[in-house]
Amino acid sequence: MARALAEKLSVQLGVPVVVENRAGAGGGVGMEAVAKAAPDGYTVGFSAISPLALNPHLGRTNFDPAKDIAPVASVMYTPVLVVGTPAFEGKSFADLLALARARPGQIRWGTSGQATVGHMVLEQLKAVAGVDITHIPYKGGGQQLNDALSGQFEILSTNVAGTQLQQVKSGKFKALAVGAPGRIEALPDVPTLAELGFALANLVSLFGIFAPGRTPEAVLSRLNAEINKALQLADIRNRLIAAENVPAGGSSAEFARQIAVESNNNARIIKAANIRLE
Numbered sequence: 001m002a003r004a005l006a007e008k009l010s011v012q013l014g015v016p017v018v019v020e021n022r023a024g025a026g027g028g029v030g031m032e033a034v035a036k037a038a039p040d041g042y043t044v045g046f047s048a049i050s051p052l053a054l055n056p057h058l059g060r061t062n063f064d065p066a067k068d069i070a071p072v073a074s075v076m077y078t079p080v081l082v083v084g085t086p087a088f089e090g091k092s093f094a095d096l097l098a099l100a101r102a103r104p105g106q107i108r109w110g111t112s113g114q115a116t117v118g119h120m121v122l123e124q125l126k127a128v129a130g131v132d133i134t135h136i137p138y139k140g141g142g143q144q145l146n147d148a149l150s151g152q153f154e155i156l157s158t159n160v161a162g163t164q165l166q167q168v169k170s171g172k173f174k175a176l177a178v179g180a181p182g183r184i185e186a187l188p189d190v191p192t193l194a195e196l197g198f199a200l201a202n203l204v205s206l207f208g209i210f211a212p213g214r215t216p217e218a219v220l221s222r223l224n225a226e227i228n229k230a231l232q233l234a235d236i237r238n239r240l241i242a243a244e245n246v247p248a249g250g251s252s253a254e255f256a257r258q259i260a261v262e263s264n265n266n267a268r269i270i271k272a273a274n275i276r277l278e
Contacts, residue, residue: 001076001207002046004239008230019046019061025049026061026116030212035068039212049206050117057270058115058277071255072220073227074208074248076240079160080121080179082193085110086172087151093176093196096155100131107206108146108153110136115275117205120158120266121179121193123273124201148173159205160184162243180201186244200265205249208248208255224252259264 006017014166022030031051037043052065063069084090087108090099100107111118114137126133136153138144145163148156149172158164160178167173175190180204183192194202209227211220230236231249240247269275 001240001245004236005046005075005209005227005230008233008236009226012229025060025151026055026113028055028062031069032062034210035063036211037212039070039215040213041211041223043212044208044223046075047210048117048206049208049259049262052210053259054063054115054117054120054266056263057267058275061278064213069214070211070215070220071252071259072209072211073252074250074255074258075208075222075227075231076245076248077180077204078245079184079204080117080157081160081164081175081187082121082155082157082177082179083148083164083168084174084176085148085151085154085156088154088174091174093191096176097129097131099154100129100133104132105134105244107155108134108136109155109157110138110148110153111157112144113137113139114277115270117159117179117203119275120269121157121201121203123269123275124203125198127269127272128198128201160186162180162244165244178245182245185241203262206258206262208253213222220252 002019006019012259022033025157027047028051030045030047034043034045052069055061056065072141090096109122111122119135119137120132122135147153149167164173175187177193177196178184178187178190179193183190192202211223228249237247
């Protein structure tokens, strides 16, 4: 998606826009590079909001999110999918809760890592439902997905993506719930976590564009306008939707508010569940 946006912004801004991958530390490496770049508008970052809304509460941030990063515009959100693996005996979310209550600690829930969005969903669910479910954190999604397909644990939470949806359609995974503002087109019969009574667990992965702190307001406004313009293009929207992402957009102020709300929620969950990085 970053490359697709870069192509459009190159045309709109009249300058080459080059994408450089900076992976690691849950997005923290890339965001730190943005935080330390010159605040001239020529270096921006495309990332999930986790480096600002999650990582700081775990003590793994080498910059000040409030001062060193300026949210420019939200781009998309990716729904979270909760599925039962071949090891799951039930058929529904209600069955998951019933089994968790009948067998405390025996239901295992795999996520892509400690203190990820999927983990936040699990901890919020445990707190509200009063159930004991064992967290199985992985380092990334590849091995997690392979182990889920082979039934190494009962429940998987993951971002909605083509591979996971294909496994649902084939019957290998049972779609139990989604984290999204509303039901998603690919799974119209699958309820959201909010519908199921877990509004605070109804989380999504929100992605956007960020600039270094102290970037002039005029530059931020121009970038925001051009990003919103690109998000209205049919091919960009179609590409987002085809990958099961939902186009976002809007003002910088609204994007900053969304980050602040999620940051506050994450702080509460992390403190209540005593989550620590291993």
